[in-house]
Amino acid sequence: MRFYRRDDDGQLEFTGENVIDHTPRDETVRVYTGDAFDLVGERRRTQYQIDTMRNWLDEAFEIKLRNRKDSGSVEIRVVEHLYRWINWQILEKSDPFTRTDSQTVEFRVQVPAGQEKTVTYKVHYTW
Secondary structure (H helix, E strand, C coil): EEEEECCCCCCCCEEEEECCCCCCCCCCCCCCCCCCCEEEEEEEEEEEEEEEEEEEEEEEEEEEEEECCCCCCCCEEEEEEEECCCCEEEECCCEEEEEEECCCCCCCEEEECCCCEEEEEEEECCC
């Protein structure tokens, strides 16, 4: 597969390519086309508390997103895998999220050109 987009003067610009395997009809295909060098993300755990007697764990994260483009807002997808236990609940969040499967959430964040946005969340696990 090859990918193109129209640049500012309307000309097609090659943006990436990849090869895919045979895929059944109506199934999702994920294609890697490269890295965005002008978008930066930094993830940091800000809190960790565990109580093994009561069978719970709380963990909080901060994800700093920077858009170093000269113009244009971008949507950055922050995909977080909540892998510690099956039973979890998001207690606090800075932005809305979508639960994509039993252990994955996705934040879709708009970041204007030349700016930074911070996504925070706290997850509570029980077992």
